[in-house]
Amino acid sequence: MPKRDYHNYWVYILTNKPNGVLYIGFTAGLDDRMERHSDGNGSFFTSKYRLKRLVYFEEFQYVEDAIKREKQLKNWRRDWKINLIEKENPNWDNLWERLDSETSSE
Template identity: 45%
Template sequence: MARPRDFQPAVYIMANHKNGTVYVGVTSDLPQRAWQHREGTIAGFTQRHGCKRLVWFELHATMEHAIAREKQIKGGSRAKKIALIEAANPEWLDLFFGLNG
């Protein structure tokens, strides 16, 4: 079980490359979840499509807020997802390495 200080609800987007396939997810431990995607330890969409690059994330106060935001983003068009990424990360840099620093 995660310690309370490790619990930080977040919505995130993983991609395989700039303007490539994107995946929207939600988690309570972004560094761990992004690492799992990077290492391919989670069977499914991100593993099949090579989505290993964390290109966008948003922290939330509660898991309920994070889940609602995830649904909102997933319900939007691909163009809206791309715009969200490019507004904060125009080069689609991998944000994973800055998570713990």
């Protein structure tokens, strides 16, 4: 397999409802990861709380940067995380539905 010049890594936040339980994750494949979360196979925590709504994500080229950001967000206070989400997604829309429809129409 040839080495790629550019990789994609994502840090993302899931919830079950606006201002609900928050989960911060990291992945190298957002499509696959969101499908697993949607099917209830993402992780025990996300399955237990039915966290399927993607409310925030950031993309990175370098895995080290993504891991560093994930750790940073996990250490933030809850109100900081909520402010971050609401700055980009004030209605707590499920961004995965939007992204999924964009990628399936290509």
